[in-house]
Amino acid sequence: xxxxxxxxxxxxxxxxxxxxxxxxxxxxxxxxxxxxxxxxxxxxxxxxxxxxxxxxxxxxxxxxxxxxxxxxxxxxxxxxxxxxxxxxxxxxxxxxxxxxxxxxxxxxxxxxxxxxxxxxxxxxxxxxxxxxxxxxxxxxxxxxxxxxxxxxxxxxxxxxxxxxxxxxxxxxxxxxxxxxxxxxxxxxxxxxxxxxxx
Amino acid sequence: xxxxxxxxxxxxxxxxxxxxxxxxxxxxxxxxxxxxxxxxxxxxxxxxxxxxxxxxxxxxxxxxxxxxxxxxxxxxxxxxxxxxxxxxxxxxxxxxxxxxxxxxxxxxxxxxxxxxxxxxxxxxxxxxxxxxxxxxxxxxxxxxxxxxxxxxxxxxxxxxxxxxxxxxxxxxxxxxxxxxxxxxxxxxxxxxxxxxxx
DNA sequence: AACTATATGGCACTCTGTGTCATTATGGAA
DNA sequence: TTCCATAATGACACAGAGTGCCATATAGTT
Numbered sequence: 001x002x003x004x005x006x007x008x009x010x011x012x013x014x015x016x017x018x019x020x021x022x023x024x025x026x027x028x029x030x031x032x033x034x035x036x037x038x039x040x041x042x043x044x045x046x047x048x049x050x051x052x053x054x055x056x057x058x059x060x061x062x063x064x065x066x067x068x069x070x071x072x073x074x075x076x077x078x079x080x081x082x083x084x085x086x087x088x089x090x091x092x093x094x095x096x097x098x099x100x101x102x103x104x105x106x107x108x109x110x111x112x113x114x115x116x117x118x119x120x121x122x123x124x125x126x127x128x129x130x131x132x133x134x135x136x137x138x139x140x141x142x143x144x145x146x147x148x149x150x151x152x153x154x155x156x157x158x159x160x161x162x163x164x165x166x167x168x169x170x171x172x173x174x175x176x177x178x179x180x181x182x183x184x185x186x187x188x189x190x191x192x193x194x195x196x197x198x
Numbered sequence: 199x200x201x202x203x204x205x206x207x208x209x210x211x212x213x214x215x216x217x218x219x220x221x222x223x224x225x226x227x228x229x230x231x232x233x234x235x236x237x238x239x240x241x242x243x244x245x246x247x248x249x250x251x252x253x254x255x256x257x258x259x260x261x262x263x264x265x266x267x268x269x270x271x272x273x274x275x276x277x278x279x280x281x282x283x284x285x286x287x288x289x290x291x292x293x294x295x296x297x298x299x300x301x302x303x304x305x306x307x308x309x310x311x312x313x314x315x316x317x318x319x320x321x322x323x324x325x326x327x328x329x330x331x332x333x334x335x336x337x338x339x340x341x342x343x344x345x346x347x348x349x350x351x352x353x354x355x356x357x358x359x360x361x362x363x364x365x366x367x368x369x370x371x372x373x374x375x376x377x378x379x380x381x382x383x384x385x386x387x388x389x390x391x392x393x394x395x396x
Numbered sequence: 397a398a399c400t401a402t403a404t405g406g407c408a409c410t411c412t413g414t415g416t417c418a419t420t421a422t423g424g425a426a
Numbered sequence: 427t428t429c430c431a432t433a434a435t436g437a438c439a440c441a442g443a444g445t446g447c448c449a450t451a452t453a454g455t456t
Contacts (some may be wrong), residue, residue, distance in 0.1 A: 007443075012422095012432070012433070013422060013424065013430095013431065013432045013433075013435025014421080014422060014423080014431085014432040014434065015420060015421040015422055015432080015433050015434040015435070016421070016433085016434075017433095017434065017435095018421095018434075018435075041410085041412085042411080042412070042413090043411085051435090052436040053437095054414090054435075054436055054437080054438095055434080055435060055436065055437080057413070057414080058434080058435085059413090061413095061425080062404040062412080062413075063411095063412075063413095077319055102456090114453065127333060130332065131329045131330060131332055132329060133332070134328060134329055134331070134332075135325065135329055154421065156373065156385075156388055157388065157392060159369055159373065160366045160369055160388060160389040160391075160392045161366075161369060161392045163365035163366045163367075163368065163369035164362035164363070164365050164366040164387075164392050164393065165362070165365075166365055166388075167361035167362050167363075167364055167365030167366070167398060168358040168359075168361045168362040168365070170361065171357055171358055171360075171361035172358060173214070175354065175357065187354075190354055190355065190358060191358040191361075191362075193355070193358075193394070194355060194358045194359045194362050194393060194394055194395075195362065195392060195393070195394060196390075196391070196392055196393060196394035210401070210402070210453090210454080211400065211401050211402075211452095211453060211454035212400080212401040212403065212452075212453055212454075213401085213402050213403040213404070213451060213452040213453055214402085214452070214453060215402090215403065215404095216403075216404075217404095230429065236438095239441085239442060240442080240443070240444090241442085247416075249404090249405090250404065250406075251405080251406095252404075252405050252407095252445095253403080253404055253405065253408075255443090255444070255445080256403080256404085259444095260443080260444075261442095261443070261444095377438085390405025394411040
């Protein structure tokens, strides 16, 4: 996509990167789905990707990151939606509308819904992957909290709301993945409905 | 406490257990707090407890279980409170009162608040321990969900409520641990307040 | 005393994740 | 072109988590 004829990437001197992390992650996702997550070692992935095991660890912090890493853009997009939020004062439950807007904006950031569904199903099936949710989803807590507190929500309430939101939304994504509906929006909306802001 | 003069424990034939798991967990908790969680190996714990490393793994599923295991009684007590819940039909937001009651019942099951606070502070400081929350807190989801659905809450809403509840309550416990108030009840009450059941 | 049942712990193994370091491949300067 | 600085690679070694196997130890039972 990048580095086409018009846009040339500025490269520093030094050996160029030989592998495409996204392709490797996709390969790993396929292998995990076929043979099982625990049954597949990092060396297996490295071998099939024609890459050294050490190199694999340079591009992915750990084994779970091969699966969770792909969720990064979605989470960032969802968090970034707060930056373009309109107001600073404190409307009543319009705050929840802002939350919903940000959450739904995350959907648009997903390049391939089918791949994401496969990723989430894999996560749902493996406790080790499931337990990593906070590690990645917790990224947006900071932004969500500041969004809430800036609109008049008390400090501690904002904390609990973030925690509840995070849990409910993740559950919604898992539910969407477990079913066959193409649009995750209804699931996310229903999850948001269990929160109370007043 | 048990096996006093009146109550005699029926013992199967075979070598008796030589270690006290609770004492070992308490020891581990102290060592972790002193030297750090990652910096302390299972072999370190085993050595100081005068126990083989293999034996340690027989009583604790993994390293995190040395810390999280102690939360078991609290979680069970909280879940058991649903069994003694009064009604089956569907009051309006009296359901939330039942939830609150169950949650507060968990507090009574804590033998030593100071130890629990230390445990939670340790958990809060270490991402690896923090990520295990679902693994242990998820135990009561089944019971909480059936409590909600039996009282008229739709299946999917109950799911999202459980997820939100779990996240918010855990955050409340962490907040209580981070502060110095002796009673965790107010924190839990505020966390419950972010939920909506209607 | 012999037998049975259970806990222990030593040993070896796989896998994860990290640190070290020589090697390799590039862009740029001489 | 040749040399050099730079950055990615992968081989090697290592510590620690977690598991399986098995000999040993300690109890109750016959």
